[in-house]
Amino acid sequence: MLEVRNLTKRFGGLLALSDASLDVPEGAIVGLLGPNGAGKTTCFTIIAGFTRADSGSVRLDGQDITGLPPHRICGLGMVRTFQIVQPFAGLTVQENIAVGAYLRHESRREALAEARRIGQRLGMGALLDRPAASLTIAGRKRLEIARALATGARLLLLDEVMAGLIPTEVTEIVGIIRQIRDEGHTFLMIEHVMQAVMSLAETAYVLNYGKMIAQGTPQQLVRDPAVVEAYLGHGAAARLQEAAHA
Numbered sequence: 001m002l003e004v005r006n007l008t009k010r011f012g013g014l015l016a017l018s019d020a021s022l023d024v025p026e027g028a029i030v031g032l033l034g035p036n037g038a039g040k041t042t043c044f045t046i047i048a049g050f051t052r053a054d055s056g057s058v059r060l061d062g063q064d065i066t067g068l069p070p071h072r073i074c075g076l077g078m079v080r081t082f083q084i085v086q087p088f089a090g091l092t093v094q095e096n097i098a099v100g101a102y103l104r105h106e107s108r109r110e111a112l113a114e115a116r117r118i119g120q121r122l123g124m125g126a127l128l129d130r131p132a133a134s135l136t137i138a139g140r141k142r143l144e145i146a147r148a149l150a151t152g153a154r155l156l157l158l159d160e161v162m163a164g165l166i167p168t169e170v171t172e173i174v175g176i177i178r179q180i181r182d183e184g185h186t187f188l189m190i191e192h193v194m195q196a197v198m199s200l201a202e203t204a205y206v207l208n209y210g211k212m213i214a215q216g217t218p219q220q221l222v223r224d225p226a227v228v229e230a231y232l233g234h235g236a237a238a239r240l241q242e243a244a245h246a
């Protein structure tokens with residue numbers, strides 16, 4: 001569904017992404033992992049059309065979307081969420097979700113009705129008439145997913161939706177993402193919360209210093225020496241092996 005090929009992006013002298021490629025098959029939940037500063041957000045930003053790559057291409061459903069602006073990409077069925085959720089504070093939860101729905105519904109009544117349906121599906125029925133500013137972090141994360149769904153997108157790029165949540169909230173969001181996937185959506189997710197990646201993603205990619213250094217199931221990746229070293233530092237894989245055999 002999504003084919004990302006050889007993305008390279010420099011910020012001045014810094015190579016933030018170097019020849020990075022990935023694939024997201026329809027109906028999959030794919031993880032994008034990597035230590036701080038590895039280039040994950042830059043990768044998302046380019047895929048969703050917020051920044052141009054220096055080189056490389058992005059295809060959605062076989063169509064070349066490289067360099068298209070975010071609203072066009074959104075109209076074609078792919079949307080990203082943001083790590084720091086900033087709802088329109090003066091609007092209710094329902095009105096915030098409706099902002100996403102206006103892409104498809106011209107009438108305010110229809111957009112609000114669609115927002116209500118999506119909010120209820122995401123377990124926010126009791127919160128719909130509250131001001132969005134009153135939501136907890138977990139509520140804001142749900143709102144961000146709801147807004148993305150309301151655009152009608154089939155492929156959702158989730159940027160750290162589990163960050164800042166307590167374990168029971170993580171479990172709830174994991175359940176919601178599974179449910180949305182089972183209803184026919186596809187996910188590419190940046191995630192630091194390993195528990196969430198392990199239980200959700202069938203496959204994941206690991207970025208380090210802008211390069212894709214590994215791809216596999218989460219279970220394969222946690223045993224991959226290159227991945228262990230990227231997270232824990234040079235020599236860590238050997239030290240862990242020694243410790244395991246001591």
Ligand SMILES: Nc1ncnc2c1ncn2[C@@H]1O[C@H](COP(=O)(O)OP(=O)(O)OP(=O)(O)O)[C@@H](O)[C@H]1O
Nearest residue numbers: 011014015016034035036037038039040041042043
């Ligand atoms: N607009 C920018 N201008 C200059 N440098 C940038 C810009 N955006 C990102 N960078 C740099 O590019 C590198 C990759 O950053 P990026 O935010 O993509 O990493 P990340 O993997 O998402 O990190 P984190 O997990 O901390 O969010 C970092 O060194 C960052 O400082």
